[in-house]
Amino acid sequence: MSDLKLVIGNKNISSWSFRPWILLTQFGIPFEEISLKLFTPEYAAIIDKYSPSKKVPVLNDGDLRVWDSLSIAEYLAEKYAEKELWPKDQAARAKARSVTAEMHSGFTGLRSNLSMNFHGRKPDFSIPEDAKKDIDRIQTLWEECLSSYGGPFLFGKNFSIADAFYAPVVSRFITYGVKLGPKASEYVQTISNLPSYKSWGEGAKLEIN
Incomplete structure (x- = not known):
């Protein structure tokens, strides 16, 4: 199982979650998906476990927490530099x-x-x-x-x-x-x-x- 865990919201409405999810998937980077239902008591009860900001998306890499979709993308670009997530030029x-x-x-x-x-x-x-x-x-x-x-x-x-x-x-x-x-x-x-x-x-x- 991958050390990367991507915590996301509802796929039908969470545009912010869609960004890192499609990025990871398109580049074939293994990750575990953890889906939480937004605007529910269950979300409020568990989100602290994953996200310091109490928002999704958040990427957990071992003990490291990376929140905000752009920060996640930049982190992945550095971690998987050989995959060239940004243009090479x-x-x-x-x-x-x-x-x-x-x-x-x-x-x-x-x-x-x-x-x-x-x-x-x-x-x-x-x-x-x-x-x-x-x-x-x-x-x-x-x-x-x-x-x-x-x-x-x-x-x-x-x-x-x-x-x-x-x-x-x-x-x-x-x-x-x-x-x-x-x-x-x-x-x-x-x-x-x-x-x-x-x-x-x-x-x-x-x-x-």
Whole structure:
């Protein structure tokens, strides 16, 4: 059994948990999944055992606790440097970090109005203006990266931390029927067709059935 334990919330709604989960899964890094149901007495009773912040996701590596999805990603990038979770090229790596950090700290309009509901479908949802601005910015980022690095992933032929951080956005765009241009639509297909993405979806489906 792996020493890595990833503690996550509900797969249907926990976008923060999705990021490190798909990262670990896509790179074939063994880990034990511990799933807690958010907003329940059981969660409140047990979360202290795993997470100093009382939030998920949190990665336990032996006695070490690493919380926050970006911190987890950076820790994994160092621990498994040979797997190149960030782009190898320095300039591409710097841009990938910027793109990832913008997702991590921004897009509050999107987060607030288009919450993650992996198996929900709301094609007639009226998207508020602040969320539309975020969607436009995300589409611009995707198109720039795909054009500059050749796709099919944001920084070329290999999946990276940047793709992991935008995987929940792909889910949101599908849920709410967001209209995108050709390049961004193709990227949505690329991510949503990954076995790791589909595996997360299967777990989410079990929660709501």
